[in-house]
Amino acid sequence: MRLRVIASPYHDGLAEFDRGRGPARLLQAVSPQLAAESVVTVPAVDTSLPEAARVFELARQLSHCVRAALAEGVFPLVLAGDCNSSLGTAAGCGTDGLGVIWLDAHPDFDTPDQSHSGSLDAMGLAVLTGRGWSSLRERVIGLEPVDDTSVLHISARDYEPGQRAELLRSGIHVLEGNTFTDAELGAELDHLANRVRRMYLHIDLDCLDPSEGIANQYSADGGLSCARLLDIIEDVFGRFDVSAAAVTAYNPSSDVDGRMASTASRVLAAIAACVNG
Numbered sequence: 001m002r003l004r005v006i007a008s009p010y011h012d013g014l015a016e017f018d019r020g021r022g023p024a025r026l027l028q029a030v031s032p033q034l035a036a037e038s039v040v041t042v043p044a045v046d047t048s049l050p051e052a053a054r055v056f057e058l059a060r061q062l063s064h065c066v067r068a069a070l071a072e073g074v075f076p077l078v079l080a081g082d083c084n085s086s087l088g089t090a091a092g093c094g095t096d097g098l099g100v101i102w103l104d105a106h107p108d109f110d111t112p113d114q115s116h117s118g119s120l121d122a123m124g125l126a127v128l129t130g131r132g133w134s135s136l137r138e139r140v141i142g143l144e145p146v147d148d149t150s151v152l153h154i155s156a157r158d159y160e161p162g163q164r165a166e167l168l169r170s171g172i173h174v175l176e177g178n179t180f181t182d183a184e185l186g187a188e189l190d191h192l193a194n195r196v197r198r199m200y201l202h203i204d205l206d207c208l209d210p211s212e213g214i215a216n217q218y219s220a221d222g223g224l225s226c227a228r229l230l231d232i233i234e235d236v237f238g239r240f241d242v243s244a245a246a247v248t249a250y251n252p253s254s255d256v257d258g259r260m261a262s263t264a265s266r267v268l269a270a271i272a273a274c275v276n277g
Contacts, residue, residue, distance in 0.1 A: 003275045004038040004074045006065045008058065008088070009045075010081035022250035023079035029261040030268045037272075038074065040065050042088075055120055056136040059088035063142060066092025066244055075275045077268070078246035083108050083124035083204055085248055090128055090200050091142035093243040099150040099196035100128065101236055103207035103229070105158045105220045107167040116160050125153070129172070148172045150196050152188050154180075154232065155207040158220035177222040178209065185232070189239055199240035201233070201271075204249045205264055213260030216251040226263050230270045237274035245271050 007023035027039065042065055045057045062078070066089050069076040078089050083104065090098060102108070108125040111132040115122065127133055130145025137143055148171030156167065157177040167174060173188050192199075205215035209223035224232075236242060247267060255261055 001275050002037070002074045003272055004040060004069045004076055006040050006042065006062065006069065006076050006078045008042045008062050008078055008080040008085050021252050022081045022248075025252045025261060026079050026247065026250055026264055026268065029265045040069075051120060052133065052136060055084050056087070056133070056140060059084065059091060059143070060140045062088025063091035063140060067094075067142070070243065075242075076244040077271055077275075078244065078248075079250075080246060080248045081250075082121045083202070083248050084121055084127070085246060086124050086128055086200070086202050087137075087140060087143055089202075089244050089246050090146065091140045093198070093200055094142045095128075095144045095146050097196055097198055098146060098243065099152075099192050099199045099240065100125075100146055100202060101152050101154065101192070101199060101232075102202045102204075103154045103224070103232070104202070104204040105155060105206040105223055106204075106218065107153070107156050107159065107163045108204075109163065109167050109170070109172075114162065114166060116162075125151070125172075129170075150192065152192055154185075155224050157222045158218065178224050178228065179222075185235075189235060193239050197241050199236060199242045201236055201242055201245040203229070203233075203245070203247050203267065205247065205260060205267070206249060208260075208263065213258075213263045214254045214256070215260050215264075216249050216254050218249075219254070226266060229267060233267070233270050234274060237271075237277075242274075247271075 042062050045054045066076045110122040151172045153174045206219045210219045212226045
């Protein structure tokens with residue numbers, strides 16, 4: 001199957017700063033085989049819009065790119081500055097019957113009422129499962145809520161007050177940090193496979209331990225090794241019909257020694273190998 005890289009800008013439109021540079025830097029770092037594939041860049045949104053409106057407008061535009069790739073029989077691999085890109089990627093896939101495997105050091109499960117930080121980027125999975133921003137959500141075609149029990153969150157370990165309890169109270173299945181066994185992972189994937197066949201694979205690079213490189217300013221100890229992440233990617237593609245994958249939240253300013261760019265290139269190459277396999 002052919003693969004299309006979809007580079008999505010950060011919602012602030014400032015590609016020269018921080019995470020806005022991430023997708024372009026990752027494209028520079030990936031293997032020649034992946035870099036030679038079709039690449040589409042999502043247009044930047046109007047920066048005069050309020051922040052939340054920019055997030056959802058970017059999701060709407062990204063969803064069109066993902067939907068177009070799938071209609072052409074091309075696998076969409078999204079490179080994005082933040083995890084709210086998941087809204088556009090999942091909407092482009094169509095969320096009816098879609099499962100989600102979410103790899104991230106953070107829960108990304110805040111709602112506006114529960115947020116301590118005020119960060120919209122900490123709300124991606126909450127919005128994807130139908131929590132908050134209902135009016136703006138409805139403007140993104142295909143963004144119906146994903147059922148909690150169709151979501152597996154892997155590697156959460158860095159929480160603000162109340163976040164862990166809220167995530168564990170939900171119907172989302174959770175494997176924290178890097179403490180779970182291969183048998184526990186297999187059981188969770190089996191559970192998901194009994195519910196859904198189509199899957200969206202979401203990888204925030206800070207799911208990786210900082211020993212593999214620093215993905216962004218929110219990286220936290222206790223994450224996955226690159227070898228384990230690659231095994232998870234292979235296992236997911238082996239069990240599910242993966243509709244789309246995303247690699248997100250790379251901040252070149254945090255990757256001062258370039259190790260995460262190298263690690264990310266291995267992650268992207270692994271996804272490409274699974275798609276082409």
